[in-house]
Amino acid sequence: MIFEGLLSPQARDYLKRLGRFLPEVEKKKVKWLLLGMILTAGLETTNVGLILPFISYVADPSSIDRFGGLKLVIAKLGLNGEAQVLALMAGVLLVFVIIKNLTVFVFLRFSLNFQFVNAANFSTRLLEKYLFANFLFHLDTHSSDLVANLKDRTPLVFSRSIGQMMLLISEILITAGICGFLLIMRPWATLAGLVVIGGLGTLIYRPLRVRARLYGKLRIEAEQQLYRWFYQGLHGIKEAKIYDAEEYFVSRTRKNYHRLSDIQIFEMLMGQAPRLFLEGLTVGGLMLIIMVLVLQGGGSSEIFPTLALFGAAAFRLVPATNRILAAMLSLKMASQALVTVTDSLDQALAAGQVKTNRIADQSARYEGTIEIEALCFTYPQAENPALNQVNLSIGRFESVGIIGPSGSGKSTLLNLLLGLLTPSAGRIKVGGKDIQENLGRWQSEIGFVPQNIYLIDDSIRANVAYGIEDGIIEDQRIWEALQMAQLDQFVKDLPHGLDTPVGEMGDKLSGGQRQRIGIARALYHNPEVLVFDEATSALDQDTEREITKSIEALAHKKTIIIVAHRLSTIENCDRVFRFERGLMVEEQVNKIHK
Ligand SMILES: Nc1ncnc2c1ncn2[C@@H]1O[C@H](COP(=O)(O)OP(=O)(O)O)[C@@H](O)[C@H]1O
Ligand SMILES: [Mg+2]
Incomplete structure (x- = not known):
């Protein structure tokens, strides 16, 4: 239900417009990005999975019997005594975490590079289209709007749309991986958790989605006004002074800046607030699981690993869910910037690109x-x-x-x-x-x-x-x-x-x-x-x-x-x-x- 947007004509239009920000060569890199996301998602899931035998062993060394493969390895290595087994398990976990985080780092570097280099290239290309556009185009546009497209909105599209979309995909993969694993290990508790979190997530998302779209539009307007007042005030400094109009520009700037800051506060809150809410939910959920297990008469060897499993999963799932929500809202917020920039590019192209040849003949x-x-x-x-x-x-x-x-x-x-x-x-x-x-x-x-x-x-x-x-x-x-x-x-x-x-x-x-x-x-x-x-x-x-x-x-x-x-x-x-x-x-x- 939260993903319905991905299939709507609106979403298709969104993707089509987004596609125009990347040249063909760069689009080919997208599959490497996806591969990287799948890889990191796999590593994150495995990481959660590796914690389970470790905690189980700490709680109850005889639980090793449940992990056949592990027992075999221990026998092969000729380990005996709890200390040695624990050392092995801790060592493996540590090495794994290091490898995983290194991979995440390399991938992060690659995807940030993809984002920022492409943003710079696109903005440069856009300026080229503006400059070569037929003179009529410039009679019809405000140069401050063009500057905003080049300097603010293009980076916004890359960080908010392309960046957040990549984040969204990778967090969905991680969430799916971890949830899949949990479903296998503890199906009922997981299912209950999913229904609660999914339901509440949708509940938070729905009303915010409408506001996100609206604020995205307002942001464009507020920025546009701000730029205009900046330019008009500073370019016409003589008139501003002579007609005592400085305060006129200051008050208009103030008004629009406050509109913009309201929007920015909303954006920041949307990025952070879901996590605060979800953390509360998680603590409550874990308590509930303990209570149920205690009431069912489970011993500590039963309760402890289950708690550890969900605890470890939540440790990764809470930020993942937060990011998914924030990314979806971010995509909505950026949609107006996406439309504004692509429309302006279309206008520049429709006006005709005039490239004259000056070779001295x-x-x-x-x-x-x-x-x-x-x-x-x-x-x-x-x-x-x-x-x-x-x-x-x-x-x-x-x-x-x-x-x-x-x-x-x-x-x-x-x-x-x-x-x-x-x-x-x-x-x-x-x-x-x-x-x-x-x-x-x-x-x-x-x-x-x-x-x-x-x-x-x-x-x-x-x-x-x-x-x-x-x-x-x-x-x-x-x-x-x-x-x-x-x-x-x-x-x-x-x-x-x-x-x-x-x-x-x-x-x-x-x-x-x-x-x-x-x-x-x-x-x-x-x-x-x-x-x-x-x-x-x-x-x-x-x-x-x-x-x-x-x-x-x-x-x-x-x-x-x-x-x-x-x-x-x-x-x-x-x-x-x-x-x-x-x-x-x-x-x-x-x-x-x-
Ligand atoms: N960008 C434009 N869009 C529409 N009408 C314009 C534009 N520029 C000038 N005009 C109109 O064309 C007419 C001639 O303008 P212009 O050539 O600038 O006059 P002049 O240089 O003799 O003062 C005027 O009526 C003006 O309003
Ligand atoms: Mg004239």
């Missing part, structure tokens, strides 16, 4: 005029298109500005141009070739500077040569890029030069310096096309003018596309396109260039 270069033809794009679930039938062309090394109110589709156009989004209709051609034909190649021709440069917590060098391994960064090119971004003098004056760490989130740099690092980053790869999305909007006017000058210095060496708010930013562009509600409504040739 000179013949495949994208050079020449950028032609945007009848381009349309509608975000998933959006009612109106963000871009509608846009036609425009940008000549090689021309610089163009794109303006329009916010929400008019400027960023969407850039995302399409960058190949992050795929057109719903229409196409973008460069030099007559659709960019979708070889997206990787096209992307290697573009440099992109967003409104907020994301700095990694590393040196200036690593931030300019973004994503390139240390050994193959060319400092010469870094300096060239920094020079074009007009940041070279600043970096030269730093005591550590290119090795200067930019600090967490780059708070040690001014806004203008951050943007210049972004420009240097875009230039490091020596692209054909440079794209700026409101790259100077967050800057003060003087800094903006400075940066705009740096950009203008690149004019007619690169194709430049600038999305801007302020007209001053684009006053020197060759042409300007105005967007409104997803439409290109006006094209003007700048006066200066007429």
Whole structure:
């Protein structure tokens, strides 16, 4: 009855999802794990069995007659006298316990290794799927949730689901082995004990099972909220301080942390409480057995071995039963984490995995005029298109500005141009070739500077040569890029030069310096096309003018596309396109260039 769950469609779904956490090679190891479990279960049972002749002999040396094999061995070894026999028995028992525990240790090491190495591998694979997932996936998810999946929920699935399932199987085997042995030795007393313990176990398990499932769900929610409040509070530290909102984040964190700790307390109690209850039950049971035996007029030679047998069995059975109960509840608790992680993996896969090939194939270069033809794009679930039938062309090394109110589709156009989004209709051609034909190649021709440069917590060098391994960064090119971004003098004056760490989130740099690092980053790869999305909007006017000058210095060496708010930013562009509600409504040739 307690195992009904193992056969339900729910349980099948559970196992199927669990299977996705292990690659095929690792699944093959499962049979070794099972073998190890059977072996340890056998050893545990034998251990209980070995205690019986020992205790019987202590209580009554003549009981040796009941163990024919043992008597034969004693005769063969020529042992005589109780002391010698006892020494033999104690020696065998001791050696056996040592071997058994060594085996248990080796197996434990193996199964923990299985668990943790696979958890690390899975989490890494999951990150890979997230990072390679189509950009649309990331528009739709909260990065803090993804972090929780990678860092908390995946290990949880491994320790709670896979680990506890292995524990469950091995404890069931041990319990079955010991109970089988007891049934042979003392059938009635065992049967009575089984009915009582089984019945009470089910009684404890049933109501807890429902709560375990519920708490598993609540745990996910509480964690999700916690992460969000952590992130939002710390990432928006300036706003938090200015609007005096620190306490707002603190109180939300407190509330959710308390929800989480209630759940954790429940989990811990479920892991421990059954044992406390079962221990009481066992003491009571043993007393009962003694009383029955005494009342039946049994002598100490009868009572003593029986008591020892049940005592030794209980010594192992109580923790086993406790673990079985705790493991079953744990599986229930982890089920929501399992579902959340696998669903999120499915979403990342469903969004499409985009792996572009950047091998420099000179013949495949994208050079020449950028032609945007009848381009349309509608975000998933959006009612109106963000871009509608846009036609425009940008000549090689021309610089163009794109303006329009916010929400008019400027960023969407850039995302399409960058190949992050795929057109719903229409196409973008460069030099007559659709960019979708070889997206990787096209992307290697573009440099992109967003409104907020994301700095990694590393040196200036690593931030300019973004994503390139240390050994193959060319400092010469870094300096060239920094020079074009007009940041070279600043970096030269730093005591550590290119090795200067930019600090967490780059708070040690001014806004203008951050943007210049972004420009240097875009230039490091020596692209054909440079794209700026409101790259100077967050800057003060003087800094903006400075940066705009740096950009203008690149004019007619690169194709430049600038999305801007302020007209001053684009006053020197060759042409300007105005967007409104997803439409290109006006094209003007700048006066200066007429
Ligand atoms: N991830 C998204 N999901 C749904 N709609 C979006 C998304 N991003 C932008 N939009 C919508 O698309 C339109 C164009 O947005 P966007 O290109 O960001 O405008 P702009 O950069 O000109 O301010 C807006 O109406 C905006 O609400
Ligand atoms: Mg925008």
